[in-house]
Amino acid sequence: MPAYTLTVNGEPRRFEAAADTPLLWVLRDVLHLTGTKYGCGAGLCRACTIHLDGEASFSCQIPISAAEGRNITTIEGLSPDRSHPLQQAWIEEDVPQCGYCQPGQIMSAAALLARTPSPSDDDIDAAMRSNLCRCGTYNRIRSAIHRAAKMKQAGATAAAASGANAEETRHG
Amino acid sequence: MADPEFAAKSPLSRRSFLQVSGGLGVGLVVSFLLPACGREDAPGAGARRGAAAAANGEVNAWVRITPEGGVVLSIAKSEMGQGVLTSLAMLVAEELEVDWAKVRSEHALADTALYGKWSTGGSSSVRANFDAYRRAGATARELLVAAACERWGAPRSECRAENGEVLHPATDRRLAYAELAERAAALPPPAEPPLKARADYRVIGKDVRRLDTPAKVDGSAIFGLDVRVPGMLVAQVVRPPELGGAVDSFDASEALAVQGVRAVVEIPNGVAVVADGFWAAQSGRRKLAVVWKPGPHADLDNAGVRARCLAVVDDGIVARNDGDAEAAFAGAPQKLEAVYEFPYLAHATLEPMNCTARVDDERCELWVPTQSPTGAAEAAAKITGFDAEQIRVNTTLLGGGFGRRSAHDFVEDAVHLAKRMKAPVQVVYTREDDMKAGLYRPAGANVMRGAVDAEGWPLVWDQRIASPSIMRAKNWLSGMKDGIDMTAVEGVRNLPYAIPNLHVRWADLELPVSLHWWRSVGSSQNGWVTECFFDELCALGGKDPVEARMRLLAEHPRHRRALALAVEKAGYGQPLAEGHAHGVAVHESFGSIVAQIAEVSLAQDGAPRVHRVVCVVDCGEAIHPEGVRHQMESGITMGLSAALWGEVAIEKGHITTANFDAYPIARIDQMPRVESFVIAEGDPMGGIGEPGTPPIAGAIGNAILKLTGKPIRRLPIGRVERMA
Structure with a gap:
């Protein structure tokens, strides 16, 4: 079997796999990163969402041969300690029920916030409409994304403010 | 482990x-x-x-x-x-x-x-x-x-x-x-x-x-599919594609040539490809050549199911008989007849069925997302011959259950294979396996006759139900009373409306489709039939659906209280946006009473759009009120998906519904705003996981009746004809 090298959650990983193995099964069965879920195997439910070079992608539809050398982030790599604003917001809004789709939901939402820091409801619909949830947590997902966006902005404002203060101190 | x-x-x-x-x-x-x-x-x-x-x-x-x-x-x-x-x-x-x-x-x-x-x-x-x-x-x-x-x-x-x-x-x-x-x-x-x-x-x-x-929220939760036991193999089981079919013979040579495939094994439920991981099993399966014995139902399709239900609908057993529906119907000034039909439904949990088993000479250990670990242990005991103390069941988190995970087909597969392979085996249903080899909410038909009196109030309710019995199929005799499957008539036998002439009967029939409990069971269809037919009678008598319910629920103060609160919170009766209408439904199940009011419009193509649902649940006592609201949102979403799109297709004796493209479930942009209100005033405690599901189809259907003047008599609703 051919060997491949990927960067997964910031670390280079080398392994052998059949060339047509979907990235999903490399993550789950080879690298034992089971946070990324199998739901349909057909790109229909998006439980398998990961970031491929920063873009939200269906890992069940990406053969490993097409992922060689790319940069992958999975739910396990989103933050080391559930500190990502989305994870915090998900806890605050009590989003999950069964929880199975939630890693995929969060990864789709993370990609959305990375490019649209302050998404409208329409932005959320467009970015999240492929992520299925059988438990009906959608309204809480929407609230959590809005909450995380605000947290991020508050964080960014605070960081900018403390940066500005540091500047002033230095020049003061 | x-x-x-x-x-x-x-x-x-x-x-x-x-x-x-x-x-x-x-x-x-x-x-x-x-x-x-x-x-x-x-x-x-x-x-x-x-x-x-x-x-x-x-x-x-x-x-x-x-x-x-x-x-x-x-x-x-x-x-x-x-x-x-x-x-x-x-x-x-x-x-x-x-x-x-x-x-x-x-x-x-x-x-x-x-x-x-x-x-x-x-x-x-x-x-x-x-x-x-x-x-x-x-x-x-x-x-x-x-x-x-x-x-x-x-x-x-x-x-x-x-x-x-x-x-x-x-x-x-x-x-x-x-x-x-x-x-x-x-x-x-x-x-x-x-x-x-x-x-x-x-x-x-x-x-x-x-x-x-x-x-x-960080991927660390362990569902059944996330179990990794050292030395574990992964299996997919190919099942007969035709209802009632069986394995005739198979040629495993090409499958075994796939790298990572360890074995191809026939087990009672089909032919298993056992491999080092999911993808090798899948790849091997694609090369597996199985000759199937055809099933005896090659002509069966959804229309045939409906026809067979209607053929027996008059043969039922009487479940309730107040007054004299026959005579009152004959003499009534205004009356109507209708046929209400509902399809098979799949549970479609987002985590497909799976089970991991390890069996040696002395013990059997399972890691399984199951609603019934006791039943899983019994299933394993039957196959291994072990005593209860030799079997250990580790219950993982369940990626959805909705009833489906109280069955043990996936446990049986895993135990058979772990025994044969002398290694831990994780059996994984693909999504297609999960839908096609599912166990389904029964389909069925209702022949309805109703009439109103001279003032327009409901006078006759005659409901004849035909649907295959889950309890008979499961040999669960405690669920049968006087020959009647209590789940088939729940919500109808105990219809709360004071209608003087009320006749209900139910007929069983055997069809070759495996049945199972599906969230809210009989109420999942009966809540829709009763609430929509009630509004048909209201329309016939020129009555407002809320006023009529309040009047006919005089003996049911908790129903009235829930409905009154829903009416208040929804602003029922006040003007809505053009092209929008409110539909109302109330249903009691599992000891809880739920009233829902749905605000619905129709898109240009006739697709219903549910904008907002106000839900009031009276569950007597609420341990975790936010959890109760969670379950209302969840039950509504599941019922909404079923009402609008849910149908398992049968063609020429095959289940053909295979994945989410053919079995849509609601998406975020199809999700109504849901406002849930909990009444917990110390009445006897009711359940919460299921009672949110039954009313929503009725509430949507009743809103559409207002919008179009035409009742919804068959599920799923799909697209409706807009009023000219």
Whole structure:
């Protein structure tokens, strides 16, 4: 079997796999990163969402041969300690029920916030409409994304403010 | 399960640890068991596992105190999203007197001697265990207090438990539970530990945070498919594609040539491809050549199912007969007849069915997302011939259940294969397997006749139902009464409306489609039929649906109260946006009454759009109100998906619905705003997991009736003809 090298959650990983193995099964069965879920195997439910070079992608539809050398982030790599604003917001809004789709939901939402820091409801619909949830947590997902966006902005404002203060101190 | 990576990540990590550290295998000593208290779900609250567990901080079988003062509660009901790992933990914590922030909960190991029979369904987990779980907490509390009293030589009356400590105010001494747990576990449990009065609750009724959320936002939650046992193989099972079909022969040579495929094995449910991982199994399966024996139902399709239901609909058994529907219908001034038809439904849990099994000469261990670990153990016992104590069931988190995971087809597959392979095997249903080899909510037909009196009030309700019986199919005779499957007539037999001439009968028929309980069971269709036909009668008599319900529910004050609150919150009767209408439905199931008002419009193409749902649930008592609201949102979404699109297709004797493209479930942009209101005024406690589902199809249908003047008489609704 051919060997491949990927960067997964910031670390280079080398392994052998059949060339047509979907990235999903490399993550789950080879690298034992089971946070990324199998739901349909057909790109229909998006439980398998990961970031491929920063873009939200269906890992069940990406053969490993097409992922060689790319940069992958999975739910396990989103933050080391559930500190990502989305994870915090998900806890605050009590989003999950069964929880199975939630890693995929969060990864789709993370990609959305990375490019649209302050998404409208329409932005959320467009970015999240492929992520299925059988438990009906959608309204809480929407609230959590809005909450995380605000947290991020508050964080960014605070960081900018403390940066500005540091500047002033230095020049003061 | 010695894999340290799994042990560290798993919510089942305690068991993993115990097993790895040895000494606590199958056959734990139950040192004490209180006399049975007459409930299947409630063994004695003193039950415990013996000395080794006590040394580990286990005060009884439910409560463990960690050296750091953490509280770990064992819950013997399956977490499938409905929140039992939180709500049942709240009951224990209430009596235990601990800081909720220090509480964790996990699935217990299935053990009938400790926890009784463990099956999760019927929206019964909390209401059937309200006393048992509080008693478990109270027992542990009393033991901890007794241990402190013993240490201090102080009488019980001078000590009290508070916030994870025992206090002796007279001498200003205190001891943390962690210092007392081991001794507490050796003391005799009290026979009748006192329970708090309702007015003294500090945890029950509060909106605490769910305990299972953190692990569900970072990928660390372990579902069945996430189990990784060392040396584990992965199998897919190819099942007969035709209803009633069977394996004739198969050629495995090409499949076996696929790298990573270990074996191709025939088992009772089909032919299994066993491999090193999912993808190798899938690749091998694609090369597997099976010759099937055809089934005897090659002509069956959805239209045929409907026709066969209608053919027997007059042959039913009478389930209710008030007045004289026949005569009253004959003489009524205004009447109508209608046929209501509903399809087979799949559960479509987002985590497909799966089970991991390890079988050797002496024991069988399962890791399985199951609603019924007890039933899973029984299924494994049947195949292995083992006694109960040789079988260990580890219940993982369930990626959805909705009834489907109370079946054991996937357990059987895994046990057969683990036995044959002499290695741990994880059986994985692909999505297509899950949908095509599913067990389904029955399809059926209703022939309805109704009439109104001279003033326009409902006078006759004659409902003849034909649908295949789940209870007969399962040989579950306690679910049959006088020859009637009680699930088939639930919500109809007990129709709450005061209609003087009310006739209900139900006819069974055998069809070759496997059946199963689906969230809210018979109410999932009956709530729609009854509520939509009620509005048809209102339209016939020129009555407002809310006014008519209020009048005909005179004997049902809780129904009226729920409906009145929904009317108020929804602003029913006030003007809506152009092209929008409100539809109303009320339905009681599993001891809870739910009123829903849906605001609906129709897109240009006739697709209904549900904008907002106001939901009022009267469940008598709400342990975790936010959890109740969760379940209303969830039940509504599932019922909405079924109402608008849910249908399992049968063509030429084959189930052809295979994936989410053919079996749509609601997406975020199709989700209505949901506002849920909980009435908990101390009436008998009802269930919560299911009662949110039944009314929504009726509420949507009734809104469409207003918009178009045409009733919705067949599900799914799909697209409707707009009014010209």
